[in-house]
Amino acid sequence: MSEILFNAFDMTCVSHQASGLWRHPQDQADQYNTISYWTNLAQTLERGLFDGLFIADVLGMYDVYGGGPQAALRNASQVPVNDPAMTIAAMAAVTNNLGFGLTATLSFEHPYPFARRMSTLDHLTNGRVGWNIVTGYLNSAAKGVGHAKQAGHDTRYEIAHDYLDVVTKLWNQSWDDGAVLRDRERGIFTDPDKVRRIEHNGPHFSIDAIHLCEPSPQRTPVLYQAGTSKKGRNFAAQFAECVFLAGPSALVARDAVRALRTEAAHFGRPREALKIFSLITIITDVDDASAQTKYEEYRQYVSFEGALTLMSGWTGVDFSTYAPDEPIKHIRNDAIHSAIDSLTVADPDRVWTIRELAEHAAIGGLGVTFVGGPQTIADKLEAWVDETDVDGFNLAYAVTPGSFNDFIDHIVPELQRRGRYKTAYKPGTLREKLFDTSEFQFVKGTRRESTETYVKRRP
Amino acid sequence: MSEILFNAFDMTCVSHQASGLWRHPQDQADQYNTISYWTNLAQTLERGLFDGLFIADVLGMYDVYGGGPQAALRNASQVPVNDPAMTIAAMAAVTNNLGFGLTATLSFEHPYPFARRMSTLDHLTNGRVGWNIVTGYLNSAAKGVGHAKQAGHDTRYEIAHDYLDVVTKLWNQSWDDGAVLRDRERGIFTDPDKVRRIEHNGPHFSIDAIHLCEPSPQRTPVLYQAGTSKKGRNFAAQFAECVFLAGPSALVARDAVRALRTEAAHFGRPREALKIFSLITIITDVDDASAQTKYEEYRQYVSFEGALTLMSGWTGVDFSTYAPDEPIKHIRNDAIHSAIDSLTVADPDRVWTIRELAEHAAIGGLGVTFVGGPQTIADKLEAWVDETDVDGFNLAYAVTPGSFNDFIDHIVPELQRRGRYKTAYKPGTLREKLFDTSEFQFVKGTRRESTETYVKRRP
Numbered sequence: 002m003s004e005i006l007f008n009a010f011d012m013t014c015v016s017h018q019a020s021g022l023w024r025h026p027q028d029q030a031d032q033y034n035t036i037s038y039w040t041n042l043a044q045t046l047e048r049g050l051f052d053g054l055f056i057a058d059v060l061g062m063y064d065v066y067g068g069g070p071q072a073a074l075r076n077a078s079q080v081p082v083n084d085p086a087m088t089i090a091a092m093a094a095v096t097n098n099l100g101f102g103l104t105a106t107l108s109f110e111h112p113y114p115f116a117r118r119m120s121t122l123d124h125l126t127n128g129r130v131g132w133n134i135v136t137g138y139l140n141s142a143a144k145g146v147g148h149a150k151q152a153g154h155d156t157r158y159e160i161a162h163d164y165l166d167v168v169t170k171l172w173n174q175s176w177d178d179g180a181v182l183r184d185r186e187r188g189i190f191t192d193p194d195k196v197r198r199i200e201h202n203g204p205h206f207s208i209d210a211i212h213l214c215e216p217s218p219q220r221t222p223v224l225y226q227a228g229t230s231k232k233g234r235n236f237a238a239q240f241a242e243c244v245f246l247a248g249p250s251a252l253v254a255r256d257a258v259r260a261l262r263t264e265a266a267h268f269g270r271p272r273e274a275l276k277i278f279s280l281i282t283i284i285t286d287v288d289d290a291s292a293q294t295k296y297e298e299y300r301q302y303v304s305f306e307g308a309l310t311l312m313s314g315w316t317g318v319d320f321s322t323y324a325p326d327e328p329i330k331h332i333r334n335d336a337i338h339s340a341i342d343s344l345t346v347a348d349p350d351r352v353w354t355i356r357e358l359a360e361h362a363a364i365g366g367l368g369v370t371f372v373g374g375p376q377t378i379a380d381k382l383e384a385w386v387d388e389t390d391v392d393g394f395n396l397a398y399a400v401t402p403g404s405f406n407d408f409i410d411h412i413v414p415e416l417q418r419r420g421r422y423k424t425a426y427k428p429g430t431l432r433e434k435l436f437d438t439s440e441f442q443f444v445k446g447t448r449r450e451s452t453e454t455y456v457k458r459r460p
Numbered sequence: 461m462s463e464i465l466f467n468a469f470d471m472t473c474v475s476h477q478a479s480g481l482w483r484h485p486q487d488q489a490d491q492y493n494t495i496s497y498w499t500n501l502a503q504t505l506e507r508g509l510f511d512g513l514f515i516a517d518v519l520g521m522y523d524v525y526g527g528g529p530q531a532a533l534r535n536a537s538q539v540p541v542n543d544p545a546m547t548i549a550a551m552a553a554v555t556n557n558l559g560f561g562l563t564a565t566l567s568f569e570h571p572y573p574f575a576r577r578m579s580t581l582d583h584l585t586n587g588r589v590g591w592n593i594v595t596g597y598l599n600s601a602a603k604g605v606g607h608a609k610q611a612g613h614d615t616r617y618e619i620a621h622d623y624l625d626v627v628t629k630l631w632n633q634s635w636d637d638g639a640v641l642r643d644r645e646r647g648i649f650t651d652p653d654k655v656r657r658i659e660h661n662g663p664h665f666s667i668d669a670i671h672l673c674e675p676s677p678q679r680t681p682v683l684y685q686a687g688t689s690k691k692g693r694n695f696a697a698q699f700a701e702c703v704f705l706a707g708p709s710a711l712v713a714r715d716a717v718r719a720l721r722t723e724a725a726h727f728g729r730p731r732e733a734l735k736i737f738s739l740i741t742i743i744t745d746v747d748d749a750s751a752q753t754k755y756e757e758y759r760q761y762v763s764f765e766g767a768l769t770l771m772s773g774w775t776g777v778d779f780s781t782y783a784p785d786e787p788i789k790h791i792r793n794d795a796i797h798s799a800i801d802s803l804t805v806a807d808p809d810r811v812w813t814i815r816e817l818a819e820h821a822a823i824g825g826l827g828v829t830f831v832g833g834p835q836t837i838a839d840k841l842e843a844w845v846d847e848t849d850v851d852g853f854n855l856a857y858a859v860t861p862g863s864f865n866d867f868i869d870h871i872v873p874e875l876q877r878r879g880r881y882k883t884a885y886k887p888g889t890l891r892e893k894l895f896d897t898s899e900f901q902f903v904k905g906t907r908r909e910s911t912e913t914y915v916k917r918r919p
Contacts, residue, residue, distance in 0.1 A: 013580070015649060024644040031642055031649070034583040034674070036553045060573060062670055070652065070670055077649035081640075081674040083580040084573075091549040091584075094495045110569055114519060114543075121472070121542040124493040125550075181540075183490055185483040188763060190474060190490070190536035193529065211521055211529055215493070215540040304647060 005386055005421050006393025006435070008102060008278060009046050009405055012057040013085045015077035018282065018366035018397040020311060021304025023077060028400045034083055036091050043092035045402050046099055049409030050423050052435065053100030053131065054092070055225070055245070055278075055395055056085040060106050066306075066313035067321040076307030078314075086118065093126040098426035100434070102131035102225050102243070108157060112167040112206055119222050120172065120214035128218025128430030131243065133225035134236075136161050158232040163203040165240060170199045172220045175212035191215070219430045229257065238264035238275075243435070245395050247280040247367040254279050254389040262390070276392040276435055279385065280368025282399055285411045288374035296372045299364060299399050305356065308363035315367065325356040364399050375415040382412075383421060464845055464880050465852025465894070467561065467737060468505050468864055471516040472544045474536035477741065477825035477856040479770060480763025482536060487859045493542055495550050502551035504861050505558055508868030509882050511894065512559030512590065513551070514684070514704075514854055515544040519565050525765075525772035526780040535766030537773075545577065552585040557885035559893070561590035561684050561702070567616060571626040571665055578681050579631065579673035587677025587889030590702065592684035593695075595620050617691040622662040624699060629658045631679045634671035650674070678889045688716065697723035697734075702894070704854050706739040706826040713738050713848040721849070735851040735894055738844065739827030741858055744870045747833035755831045758823060758858050764815065767822035774826065784815040823858050834874040841871075842880060 015023045015030045023030045032038035046054055062080055063073040073080050089101050103122070105115065122130045136157035180195035201208045226241035228234055237244050238261060248254025258277050265275050284299065286292040309320040318334050329337060330352065364370055371381050382394070398404035416422035427434045474482045474489045482489045491497040505513055521539055522532040532539050548560050562581070564574065581589045595616035639654035660667045685700035687693055696703045697720060707713025717736055724734050743758065745751040768779040777793050788796060789811065823829055830840050841853070857863035875881035886893045 021647065023649065024647055026644075034580075034676075036549050036584050040553060060576075060672070062672075070655070072652075074650040074652040074655055075648050080670075080672065081650070082576075082672050083583060084577045087545065087577065087580045087584055088549050090495055090547050091553045094499060094550045094553070109573060114568060117519075117541075118543045118546065121493075121546045124542060125495050125546055185485075188480065188483055189534050190482065191533040191540070193531075193533040196529070196533055211539075213519070213521075213539065213541050217493075 002420060003392075004423050005382060005416065006052050006276060006278065007408075007422075008053045008055040008100075008393070008395045009042070009051050010055050010057065010280070010395045010397040011042065011401065012079065013083040013088070014079045014081065016079060016304075016307055016311075017057065018280075018311075018364075018368070019299075019303075019399045020076060020078065020307030020363045022299060022302045022364070022399055025299065025302045025400050027403050030398075030401050031077075034081075036088060039088040039092050040095045042402055042405070043096045043099055045405055045409070047096045049405065049413055050426060051099060051396075051405075052393070053102050053129075053431065055102035055131075055133065056104055057133075058082065058085045058104035058106070058135070060109060063310050063314035065317060065319055066310040068319060072306050072310040072321070073314075076304050076310055078307050078310040086122065089122055089130070090125045093129065098129070098434070100129045100131060100223070100431035101126060102133050102223070104133040104135055106135045107161055107164040108136055112164050112171070113208060113210060116168040116171040117213045119168070120212070120217045120220075123217035123219050123222055124214070128432075130219070131223035131225050131431060133227065133245075134161060134165070134241070135227070158228075158236055160205045161236060163205040166203060167199075167201050167206050167208055169221055170201060171208075171210075171212040172217075175199050176214075176216050178216065181215045219432055223431050223435065234261055234264060237261060238270070239268050241275065242432070243276045243278060245278050245280065246391070248389065249361075249367055249369050251369075251385055251388040254385075254391060258390045273437065277390075278393050278395040279389060279391045280366065280397060281385075281394045282365035282368060282370040282397045283378055283404065283408055283412065284364075284370065284372045284399055285374060285378050285407045287411065289377050290374075292373050292377075296364075303360065303363040305359050305363065308359040309355070311366065312359065312362055320355055320359075323355050325359075326354045328352045328354055329358055365397060368395075368397065375411045378412050379415040379419060379421070382416070383419070461879060462851075463882050464841060464875065465511050465735060465737065466867075466881075467512045467514040467559075467852070467854045468501075468510050469514050469516065469739065469854045469856040470501065470860065471538065472542040472547070473538045473540060475538065475763075475766055475770075476516065477739075477770075477823075477827070478758075478762075478858045479535060479537065479766030479822045481758060481761045481823070481858055484758065484761045484859050486862050489857075489860050490536075493540075495547060498547040498551050499554045501861055501864070502555045502558055504864055504868070506555045508864065508872055509885060510558060510855075511852070512561050512588075512890065514561035514590075514592065515563055516592075517541065517544045517563035517565070517594070519568065522769050522773035524776060524778050525769040527778060531765050531769040531780070532773075535763050535769055537766050537769040545581065548581055548589065549584045552588065557588070557893070559588045559590060559682070559890035560585060561592050561682070563592040563594055565594045566620055566623045567595055571623050571630070572667060572669060575627040575630040576672045578627070579671070579676045579679075582676035582678050582681055583673070587891070589678070590682035590684050590890060592686065592704075593620060593624070593700070594686070617687075617695055619664045620695060622664040625662060626658075626660050626665050626667055628680055629660060630667075630669075630671040631676075634658050635673075635675045637675065640674045678891055682891050682894065693720055693723060696720060697729070698727050700734065701891070702735045702737060704737050704739065705850070707848065708820075708826055708828050710828075710844055710847040713844075713850060717849045732896065736849075737852050737854040738848065738850045739825065739856060740844075740853045741824035741827060741829040741856045742837055742863065742867055742871065743823075743829065743831045743858055744833060744837050744866050746870065748836050749833075751832050751836075755823075762819065762822040764818050764822065767818040768814070770825065771818065771821055779814055779818075782814050784818075785813045787811045787813055788817055824856060827854075827856060834870045837871050838874040838878060838880070841875070842878070 013033050022028055059079055062070045063078045064070040066072050177195035181191050182189050198211050223242050225243045226237040227245040228237050246254055246257050284292055284296040286295050313320050316337050371378050413422055417424055472492050481487055518538055521529045522537045523529040525531050636654035640650050641648050657670050682701050684702045685696040686704040687696050705713055705716050743751055743755040745754050772779050775796050830837050872881055876883055
């Protein structure tokens with residue numbers, strides 16, 4: 002019975018996974034563009050001993066629904082959306098242990114300046130930064146940078162391989178440990194013999210340069226990935242240290258976890274090398290009845306259109322062209338069906354309509370939503386972990402920061418009583434906190450070693 | 461007798477303009493990779509009523525000297541160098557009025573994500589951000605992103621025009637004032653009718669997208685530029701609101717200022733639309749003798765090699781191939797001669813050697829260095845402003861934060877007594893603080909208007 006990991010899930014926008022709830026009187030999501038929202042949130046999360054704050058991002062618009070951006074704009078469906086990297090130093094300044102998982106698309110920026118940005122954040126956070134590797138899924142983002150449409154899905158993963166190759170070489174092979182002397186007596190800041198150029202001529206990126214930063218505490222930020230396609234899973238199985246799944250039912254999540262762990266094993270990676278997080282939203286209070294009342298109150302603020310706008314962006318289906326009561330089974334789209342399949346597991350005979358799917362997704366997106374008091378939620382969380390073999394959860398909010406405060410006040414103590422939640426942070430970097438470094442050691446120097454990151458220490 | 465403007469000049473690296481002084485016991489430059497260095501500095505500067513902190517940047521290595529990066533690494537000559545954008549939110553969180561001038565090269569990133577980053581910073585700083593537009597001058601940066609060498613100088617300015625065109629359209633034309641309603645009652649966050657796509661098909665950049673951010677306080681960050689070439693001056697005369705010069709003598713600075721103001725007038729821009737800052741380093745103390753003693757003590761830490769490494773990067777001349785006592789006049793290079801000409805104005809008959817040039821540049825780079833007590837320095841500053849027609853100074857440090865503290869403790873009160881330094885911050889954004897908005901109004905909507913920024917209000 003190990004401790005369950007928890008990341009908070011947020012985004013530098015208004016409507017992240019809960020559509021319409023920005024209208025709730027207690028919701029502060031529309032303060033996304035202030036520093037104090039983020040520093041207050043970071044302090045809250047550290048009070049709650051969260052492992053990290055995971056910040057989602059898109060570099061485009063949800064313009065599938067209705068064939069344009071109108072609904073997304075009206076509902077603030079992940080637009081406007083600010084650059085998530087900009088608040089991390091401010092949050093790091095008011096915390097000591099919280100990790101920061103930064104989403105960054107690699108399709109639209111050269112790896113050389115990006116590698117510097119992540120090294121800088123790793124310095125400033127004292128080794129608490131992670132990188133969620135995203136290849137992008139919105140055509141609007143591609144158009145934003147002058148492409149007629151984004152690169153094909155498989156091509157995007159080829160680019161991702163090459164990109165990761167470049168940045169991990171820069172992070173791990175350009176500056177030796179001990180290269181930086183800071184020797185005031187002899188007047189030597191860096192020993193030039195311990196720094197070398199990275200020469201790389203890949204299919205998509207070329208580089209011939211020294212990394213611009215001295216080695217940061219983690220060198221390579223903790224690598225996150227959320228790919229669920231075949232290519233995405235293959236990529237995650239090789240390189241990711243943390244993986245996010247949006248499994249809306251335990252059976253679906255279980256199958257996804259099993260497939261991922263099996264594929265990782267094929268690459269020689271032990272089970273402990275991969276931490277898997279399941280998307281979840283929790284509505285809680287002192288007891289079940291109060292939680293249910295809160296949930297019903299929240300539902301009054303739900304935006305049907307906002308939920309479908311996000312769903313259309315995620316699935317590529319324009320739901321505005323269907324009647325709300327149309328059964329979803331009539332729509333032929335793999336992404337739809339994976340969402341539906343997961344819902345229907347619990348009740349195979351139920352016919353889901355578009356409206357019902359939207360109502361489901363309006364709080365919690367494509368993840369699962371648990372409603373209940375401390376006992377109920379703790380039971381469900383333990384059961385989910387047991388059934389699915391995930392390591393933890395990515396906790397989205399219905400109302401921010403209320404949902405996080407509720408979790409900290411009601412659920413954390415109960416999980417601690419059960420021995421399923423940490424009572425203090427471990428020392429060290431984010432990687433050292435997440436992984437048992439007495440069992441694993443970090444091997445630097447080659448691409449394979451530096452990106453797969455951990456290998457079992459031989460006795 | 462208007463107030464003299466002051467920016468602090470720093471860089472997220474160890475040896476910025478003072479070579480070797482990182483070894484001084486009181487110098488904290490090697491703390492460049494911590495948040496506290498930057499938040500402490502920002503608070504210091506706000507105590508001193510500085511207009512802004514201007515952060516330089518390079519995305520490459522000073523590898524001209526000796527034909528490689530060895531000397532730059534040894535002396536920490538602007539390497540390692542972190543991403544300067546990452547600390548701005550943390551500094552903004554502990555200040556209320558200080559501006560932040562961020563240097564960002566536009567040659568290596570698409571304008572779409574860059575426009576979002578600057579809008580984000582403008583939100584988080586509450587309208588206190590500026591952008592120093594740089595086209596890059598180090599071949600090593602171009603090689604870093606896979607080019608054999610950087611684009612030609614003129615081409616870089618063509619790219620800069622196109623880039624500026626895209627980002628100012630995104631900032632000013634995509635979201636109308638009043639587009640964002642935050643209307644919780646009606647459930648409308650943004651009125652879609654007041655948001656539009658930017659379609660741009662320029663010679664270098666294409667875009668077809670809505671800007672990702674809601675309008676920030678300034679929309680367009682205050683535009684800084686440091687170009688001194690003919691093309692650079694032309695660019696600054698059209699678009700820059702603040703310009704930096706590294707005039708090492710008053711006569712040279714005077715001529716540069718005159719040329720720039722004349723060219724700006726040709727573009728219909730009034731004198732007040734352009735604030736010009738001169739690079740300066742000040743060594744001061746309670747009186748002249750103490751300042752001189754301090755200067756002599758600082759000089760013991762100077763690195764001759766470090767100074768020549770920076771000089772080689774700035775001029776393109778490998779000084780390691782010349783004897784230290786060789787007269788500089790023997791070297792045929794325009795950049796050298798402009799530096800030398802400016803030095804020789806005071807003493808036309810003096811023959812400068814490479815060693816002497818390095819000693820001059822080791823504290824203060826290519827700018828001027830003033831040494832003296834409060835009266836002497838204030839006299840010199842006033843005389844410089846009168847002779848050159850600059851609006852203020854870009855204050856580099858010899859020892860950080862010591863040089864800034866010395867300036868605040870000794871020079872600011874003297875300038876205030878003379879009515880040449882503000883005694884409190886003006887309210888408003890950085891642009892509103894720097895410019896007299898009772899005389900000028902900001903006109904949005906077209907490229908010309910949004911980048912030239914201010915036009916005289918007609919009575």
